Amino acid sequence: xxxxxxxxxxxxxxxxxxxxxxxxxxxxxxxxxxxxxxxxxxxxxxxxxxxxxxxxxxxxxxxxxxxxxxxxxxxxxxxxxxxxxxxxxxxxxxxxxxxxxxxxxxxxxxxxxxxxxxxxxxxxxxxxxxxxxxxxxxxxxxxxxxxxxxxxxxxxxxxxxxxxxxxxxxxxxxxxxxxxxxxxxxxxxxxxxxxxxxxxxxxxxxxxxxxxxxxxxxxxxxxxxxxxxxxxxxxxxxxxxxxxxxxxxxxxxxxxxxxxxxxxxxxxxxxxxxxxxxxxxxxxxxxxxxxxxxxxxxxxxxxxxxxxxxxxxxxxxxxxxxxxxxxxxxxxxxxxxxxxxxxxxxxxxxxxxxxxxxxxxxxxxxxxxxxxxxxxxxxxxxxxxxxxxxxxxxxxxxxxxxxxxx
Amino acid sequence: xxxxxxxxxxxxxxxxxxxxxxxxxxxxxxxxxxxxxxxxxxxxxxxxxxxxxxxxxxxxxxxxxxxxxxxxxxxxxxxxxxxxxxxxxxxxxxxxxxxxxxxxxxxxxxxxxxxxxxxxxxxxxxxxxxxxxxxxxxxxxxxxxxxxxxxxxxxxxxxxxxxxxxxxxxxxxxxxxxxxxxxxxxxxxxxxxxxxxxxxxxxxxxxxxxxxxxxxxxxxxxxxxxxxxxxxxxxxxxxxxxxxxxxxxxxxxxxxxxxxxxxxxxxxxxxxxxxxxxxxxxxxxxxxxxxxxxxxxxxxxxxxxxxxxxxxxxxxxxxxxxxxxxx
Numbered sequence: 001x002x003x004x005x006x007x008x009x010x011x012x013x014x015x016x017x018x019x020x021x022x023x024x025x026x027x028x029x030x031x032x033x034x035x036x037x038x039x040x041x042x043x044x045x046x047x048x049x050x051x052x053x054x055x056x057x058x059x060x061x062x063x064x065x066x067x068x069x070x071x072x073x074x075x076x077x078x079x080x081x082x083x084x085x086x087x088x089x090x091x092x093x094x095x096x097x098x099x100x101x102x103x104x105x106x107x108x109x110x111x112x113x114x115x116x117x118x119x120x121x122x123x124x125x126x127x128x129x130x131x132x133x134x135x136x137x138x139x140x141x142x143x144x145x146x147x148x149x150x151x152x153x154x155x156x157x158x159x160x161x162x163x164x165x166x167x168x169x170x171x172x173x174x175x176x177x178x179x180x181x182x183x184x185x186x187x188x189x190x191x192x193x194x195x196x197x198x199x200x201x202x203x204x205x206x207x208x209x210x211x212x213x214x215x216x217x218x219x220x221x222x223x224x225x226x227x228x229x230x231x232x233x234x235x236x237x238x239x240x241x242x243x244x245x246x247x248x249x250x251x252x253x254x255x256x257x258x259x260x261x262x263x264x265x266x267x268x269x270x271x272x273x274x275x276x277x278x279x280x281x282x283x284x285x286x287x288x289x290x291x292x293x294x295x296x297x298x299x300x301x302x303x304x305x306x307x308x309x310x311x312x313x314x315x316x317x318x319x320x321x322x323x324x325x326x327x328x329x330x331x332x333x334x335x336x337x338x339x340x341x342x343x344x345x346x347x348x349x350x351x352x353x354x355x356x357x358x359x360x361x362x363x364x365x366x367x368x369x370x371x372x373x374x375x376x377x378x379x380x381x382x383x384x385x386x387x388x389x390x391x392x393x394x395x396x397x398x399x400x401x402x403x404x405x406x
Numbered sequence: 407x408x409x410x411x412x413x414x415x416x417x418x419x420x421x422x423x424x425x426x427x428x429x430x431x432x433x434x435x436x437x438x439x440x441x442x443x444x445x446x447x448x449x450x451x452x453x454x455x456x457x458x459x460x461x462x463x464x465x466x467x468x469x470x471x472x473x474x475x476x477x478x479x480x481x482x483x484x485x486x487x488x489x490x491x492x493x494x495x496x497x498x499x500x501x502x503x504x505x506x507x508x509x510x511x512x513x514x515x516x517x518x519x520x521x522x523x524x525x526x527x528x529x530x531x532x533x534x535x536x537x538x539x540x541x542x543x544x545x546x547x548x549x550x551x552x553x554x555x556x557x558x559x560x561x562x563x564x565x566x567x568x569x570x571x572x573x574x575x576x577x578x579x580x581x582x583x584x585x586x587x588x589x590x591x592x593x594x595x596x597x598x599x600x601x602x603x604x605x606x607x608x609x610x611x612x613x614x615x616x617x618x619x620x621x622x623x624x625x626x627x628x629x630x631x632x633x634x635x636x637x638x639x640x641x642x643x644x645x646x647x648x649x650x651x652x653x654x655x656x657x658x659x660x661x662x663x664x665x666x667x668x669x670x671x672x673x674x675x676x677x678x679x680x681x682x683x684x685x686x687x688x689x690x691x692x693x694x695x696x697x698x699x700x701x702x703x704x705x706x707x708x709x710x711x712x713x714x715x716x717x718x719x720x721x722x723x724x725x726x727x728x729x730x731x732x733x
Contacts, residue, residue, distance in 0.1 A: 180620035184432065186532040186553030186592055191616070256533030300511050302531030304552070 003027065004039055005402055007363060010047030013054065013335045014353045023052055025359040028402040033353060045404070047363050050396060053335050054353050055360030056317065057342035059240055060108075060135075060162065060216045062292040064095065065313060068379035069103045070406050072289070072314035073395035075360035077103060078346055080162075080216075081110035081137050089125045096130030102405045106348055108135035108162055111150050117141045120150060124157055132346045133214070135162035138263060140198055142168045148205050155211025160238075160345060162214045163202050165223065166264055170194035175304045176265040181250045187303060192267055196222035203230045203237065212236035214345060218284065219245045219267050221274035228283045238345050239283070242290040243319035244310060244385055246275055252385055258299045258306035259374070260385040262290070265308075279337070280328050286341040289316040293381035311379040315386055321366055321393035331366075363397035370394060423722050427539045427546040430555035431596040439597055442718055443565050449714035450569075453489070461491035466523040466724060468492040471513075472549070473499045473529040478684060478709070479549050479558075483526050486716035492524070514538040524724055527551070532589075545723040553587050558719060559683055560593035562711040564601060566704050567638055569711070570679055575602030580632050580674070581623075582608040583642035583664060583691050584653075586615050590683045591642055595621050608632030609664060612653045613644075629664050633673040640681045641666055641692050649690070657690045667693045671702065679704050 008022035012033055021034040024042070038044065055075025062080050069077055079095055088110070095107040109126035113119045115137040123134055134154045140163075141147045154161045174190030176182045182189035199215060203226060206213045218224055218239040230237045244262055249269045252260040260266060267275075278284045292309030299306050320338060323329050329337075335352075343351025350360040372389045374382035398406035422441045431439065452458055468487040472480050480496060487494040497517075510529075517525055518541065525546050527535045532552030539546040550556040568574055579598050585591040585607045598605050599622045607618055608626040619625050626632030633639060649657045671678065680696055680703045688694045697703055725733035 178616055180617050183615045183617045183621060184592070186551075186555070186589060188553075189615075256536055297509070300509070300537075302510065302529070302534040302537060302552075304531055304533075 004042040005045070005359070005399070005404070006036060006038055006042045007045045007047050007052050007361065007399070008036070008038070010050055010052040010363065012052045012353055013331055015332065015336070015340060017332055022047065023353060023359070023361060025361070025399070025402040028359055030353060030355055030357050030359050033355060045363065045397060051331070051362075051364040051366055052353070053362045053364050054339040054351055055362055055398065055400065056338045057348060057351055058291065058313065058316065059214075059286055059288045059342045059346065061289065061313070062309065063380065064098055064105055065291060065293060065380050066103050068291065068293070068311065068313035068377065070398055071378040071395065073317050073362045073364070073398050074289070074313055075103060075398065075400045076348055076350060077105050078132060078342065079105050079107045081108055081115060081135055083115050083137065089122050089129055092126045092131050093129040101403070102400055106130065106132040106346065108133045109159070111136045111154070111161065112141065112146065115139065117143060117146060120153060123154055123159065127157055127159055131159070132348060133160045133162055135216070136164050138164060140164055140166050140168050144201060144205070147202065148209065151205050151209040151211040151213065155209055160212040160214050162216050163198070165195050165198035165202065165215050165218070167194040167197040170197060174265070175261060176253055177250050177267050179250050179268050181253055185253065185256060185303070187253075192220045192271060193222065195220050195264060196226060199223040199226045203227075203235065206230070206235050206237060210236070212238070215239040216288070217241055217245065217264055217290065218278070219264050219275060220271045224274050224278045224283055228278070231283065238285040238341070240286045240288045241275055241279070241284050242288055242312060243316060244290065244312070245272065246279065246287075246323070247319060248272070248385055253303070256303040257385065258301065258303055259310065259383050259387065261303060261306050261308050262310055262385075263308035276328060279323065285337070285345065287316070287320055287337045289313045291379070293379045294383045295381040299383050309383070310385055311377060311381055311383050314378055315372055315384060315391070317364065317395060318370070318372075318391040318393045319386065322391070324366075325392065359399060359402040361399040362395050364393065365396045366393045368392065368394045426723075428557050428719055428723060429536050429539055429546065429548045431557050431560050431593045431600070432555065434600070436600045439561070439564065439600060442561055442715070442722065443568060445718035445722060446561070446565050446711070446714040449717040450711065453710070453713055458489050459491070460489065462721060462728070463487065463490040463492035463724060466492045466727070467521065468494045468524045468526065468720065469517055469520070469522040470494065470496045470526045470549075471517060471528075472497065473527070473534070474550070475499075476528055476549070479528065482709070482712045483549060483716055486713050486720055489713070490717055490720055492720070510534060510537060511541055514541040518542040518544070523727055524720060544727070547719055547723065550589050553589050553592070555593045556589040557593050558712065558716055559590050560597040561719070562708055562715040563594055563640065563681060563683075564597050565711045565715055566681065566708050567679065570704055570707070571637065574598065577603045577637040578606065578635055578675075579603045579638040579640060580606045580608050580636040581640045581642065582629065582632065582666070584613045584644045584648065585609055585618060585642065586613045587645065587648070588642050594640065595623055599623070606632050606636070610654055629670065630673050633670060636674040636678055638679045638681060639666060639671065639674055643683065643685065644687060644691050646687070657687075661690050665689075665691055665693060666696050668696055668699075671696060678702065681705065681708060684709070
């Protein structure tokens with residue numbers, strides 16, 4: 001690592017707004033912002049008028065996929081626990097160390113033993129080994145008693161619980177949201193209400209325990225309304241969404257496209273519009289990639305047999321820049337959704353360009369045109385429902401802790 | 407649904423059937439459906455004669471790849487292929503390497519490498535036939551995929567109705583029973599609405615998809631109201647495992663509320679036609695005396711039309727391969 005690094009001639013995205021100039025980094029931390037004086041020993045990167053933004057913090061990925069994170073500008077990833085993967089104390093310790101130095105991985109502790117939803121896992125020990133929160137995994141905790149005790153226990157440890165909101169009874173064996181597309185394709189489908197039903201229960205338990213909760217993905221108008229009401233009551237609730245649910249509706253499954261098989265499933269157009277509105281009005285706190293690469297052996301199958309999930313890390317920023325271009329949100333708010341809020345909610349370093357903060361920085365060419373191509377992705381698998389889509393904006397440089405890694 | 411025609415076409419008129427595969431009724435134009443029905447008429451005549459043979463498919467290999475158990479449909483396709491002179495090979499799942507964990511795509515590539523000229527597929531997963539069709543060089547015919555489509559069933563039903571009623575346009579057709587799990591219902595809704603019928607779906611709310619009206623049908627949960635004035639009453643099979651409380655409380659309750667009896671049938675038009683894709687659960691969705699009433703029931707005729715329709719599909723889909731003029 002060089003002792004000093006300056007990124008000059010850019011537009012710096014700070015919580016207070018855009019500042020013309022640069023960022024000076026010393027010993028891995030941000031030393032100055034804006035019109036900076038260049039010391040003699042400094043290494044400089046000319047941003048050429050591009051955005052200088054905080055590194056992205058991706059909440060709720062299912063794989064440690066460094067190449068995809070680096071290309072996508074993700075400098076910290078909050079890792080979901082998964083069956084057979086990260087669910088015990090030792091595995092959390094291993095995962096927390098695994099991405100360094102390029103990408104830091106912050107694991108979430110498995111909420112219940114084996115993610116079975118019955119008995120509390122060793123949450124406190126996992127937190128000591130670096131878990132930044134607790135998560136229910138890919139599934140819902142059906143037993144309300146278990147969920148109540150989990151929230152109370154995790155809340156006392158000052159850990160936020162990440163919930164997958166999908167009522168298991170309604171969801172059943174469903175592989176998509178009920179609607180015209182599911183009916184025409186003859187695919188097992190569940191009412192979109194499965195999500196709001198789970199959110200409503202969890203919010204009542206949050207009210208009872210006072211423990212913080214984060215819904216990994218909120219994707220329907222009804223659950224957004226519930227979260228909005230809970231926030232207005234002052235409950236410690238936050239929620240995220242992926243670009244897939246902001247830009248695609250369930251009709252994307254037409255033709256049995258398994259790359260569009262996601263969990264939660266894609267919703268109908270009116271829910272999608274409600275999600276966009278919730279990003280604009282602040283109900284949705286963060287946008288995450290939901291990165292879950294699945295190879296052809298998991299996707300080249302009949303729709304119902306295929307695994308859910310998409311590779312999202314390297315398309316996250318480009319797709320979200322579309323929200324700015326469409327005038328839905330400003331660029332400061334975009335980077336709060338992608339960096340600031342995740343850092344605040346999970347108590348992580350970085351997340352904003354401020355003097356003294358860790359120097360996780362991006363140089364972003366917000367106009368660069370390119371085409372998403374599933375066979376040319378850096379991710380371990382290229383399963384993206386956005387295959388073939390032309391987008392604008394890509395990460396030109398990624399700097400982690402003051403060290404250029406892209 | 408299928409790729410555009412690659413065969414020569416003089417461009418003066420629309421190609422009567424510009425599809426490489428038959429994966430579903432979805433994607434077919436009304437005149438294309440009517441064309442297949444017209445083509446089937448000649449095979450009805452042939453099949454009623456004594457020498458039921460035509461050798462236009464001589465030398466061609468037809469593989470019936472059935473990943474899901476079937477007796478009737480498999481037999482119907484086998485007879486259709488043999489009457490047209492094709493070499494018919496049946497691949498049943500019990501004997502196949504699918505049981506050994508081979509993926510569907512690998513199975514498709516294997517069938518393709520054996521140079522089949524036509525593959526007929528049945529599979530328990532919706533969309534499986536399309537998946538295979540995308541990977542092979544020869545025409546693929548869907549013999550039922552999950553809850554998605556069963557196009558030849560819809561064609562044989564349309565042919566049966568057209569022959570018995572003289573038309574389809576303007577008829578009221580009530581499709582009754584387990585619409586939720588039925589590929590027969592989906593294909594019939596698509597073909598009958600395309601051909602101008604007024605289609606109703608009738609059944610317990612647990613067996614009707616909530617969004618079914620988006621397919622252009624009217625939804626009835628009251629059996630009598632749904633039957634009122636219907637010209638065709640199409641009953642669907644209710645799987646035994648769905649009668650045990652999961653979707654309906656019991657077979658006897660289902661029969662009491664949604665079983666077709668002569669008494670019930672009085673609600674329909676006086677000359678209403680009764681149909682069933684088989685196999686029937688006598689005494690559950692349909693009373694035996696209705697099923698066996700030759701005046702009203704077209705159930706055995708449906709089976710007969712099935713062979714004719716499948717012969718027409720095999721003939722039409724292999725025309726380009728056989729070098730038929732204009733294809």
